[in-house]
Amino acid sequence: MSTFDAATAAPFAARESFIELTARERARSLLDAGTFRELLGPFDRITSPWLPLQGIVCQADDGAVIARGTIDGQAAVVCAIESAFQGGSIGEVSGSKIAAALELARRDCERGKIVRPVIVFETGGVRLQEANLGLAVIAEIQAAIVALRRHVPVVGVIAGMVGCFGGMSLAAALCTRLVMTRQGRLGMNGPEVIEQEAGIEELDASDRRRIWQLIGGEQRVATGLADYLADDDAGEIRRAVQEAFAAGVPALHRTQAVDRYLALLARVDTQTISPGEMRVLFGSAATGAEPARTDR
Template sequence: MSDSARLLQQRSFIELSARQRARALLDSGTFRELIDPFARVMSPWLERQGVVPQADDGVVVGKGLVADKPVVIAAIEGAFQGGSLGEVSGAKIAGLLELAAEDNRNGVPTAAVLLLETGGVRLQEANLGLAAIADIHAAIVDLRQYQPVIGVVAGSVGCFGGMSIAAGLCSHLLVTREARLGLNGPQVIEQEAGIEEYDSRDRPFIWSLTGGEQRFASGLVDGYVQDDAEQIQQQVSQWLQQGLPAQIRSRQSGFYLQRLAALDAQPQVDAGQVRALFKGEQA
């Protein structure tokens, strides 16, 4: 099959809404949404600050099957408030992960899939959002001792802030070429360090350092696929079949701290230097 014919057959994952992404990854007919929009559980803080709230607070959570294996799934809607998390949306994800951990303790082996399109904490909810994200971190660490927690960053929002830490805690992490992953977003870095250090308008430069292809080449994520719902579903299914990874990346802090200590931060680094740095090679 030619490349053009293959592209025509692909179904873009990025173009789907959060709810559509969740359904696309689960076995047909198995998705059961929890706390759906009709429950009207939304942020009590946004309207007070002149922001129109959303009935699901920008997060879709549910249960279903992937290749006949029980999973919980959370999908963040990047189109609502930049995918930022507040008190309610963060609690929905944390509660979902805690529910999965409880299932495992009761003899039901339930894994988790997190679809991460988020800028991190919602500024309008500040400390409440930070507390919720901390609960998500704790819940991931709890659940991943039983079953895999799989993170997917597809695009176009990327995954930043406290939720980039959540991504780093996942058992497996999957990205596309359009994805971005970093602790601080480009505009935040530019604001704090200056445009000479980081020009947020220079898209090729930004993707060369934080884009999905670069993160995969640097060994900071586990999988790299095209923007295709079927490819993403296949990789998620494969990891679920494999079970727990032999080694969790977040437990390799000693290696990464050693590599960062060897970095000369004075000159502007490029993509090749970053890849060599994290792979333990000579830059």
């Protein structure tokens, strides 16, 4: 007889997978119950003017959901990217929605009304069909994060299987705090791009175990490049986001610690360093401990 009985299964049955939720459902799950209010939703029909010219069917929200509501009773805005549309890529409209939402939150904060911002990343980066416009608006998102994080923590969530890459990985890095699942991935270039450009000798994109060792959520948290490792459970991710806001604005953001990271990079032997050694070296940046040298 199986030992996996109803009592054992109960905790798992009560969980709701965050990864399996749509962007709209993710935003709703992060906000206090009954407070979700979508801005520029599908019925506003603000779509990309460029995709139809290339024979691509638009999505009514252009793959970005912007929702206002509250988190722990405090005003909040959630920007959630939909991976099911064009791989979560950022175009002129979707990127402008995110940048504008962050700008409005900044204006509210400057007037003394704090708005808690959350960005749910699920994106390969810029939408190639709108390359220049997409790159420009990603830069606007990055600038908006830097301006906003002076007033309130900007919290990023990377949970799903698409991960966060390209210019949007820089936007994620600029966030005050990052919540990741073990399934999530964060990197400047995706594995397929690295293999294509540098060859399979550099990285085998089919070696899933190796990829998650290098850029998976567990590794990113262990190396201090993300802050909270959560299971794929909507409730747990919501609690991690709440904790991230409760911690307040840090005296020094991760991206401001330039000298610290340059010193750590100087210790890296790129030919021989292992994921485990990266944890020892970069994990020390988060704890303030003095790392052992890893160059050989």
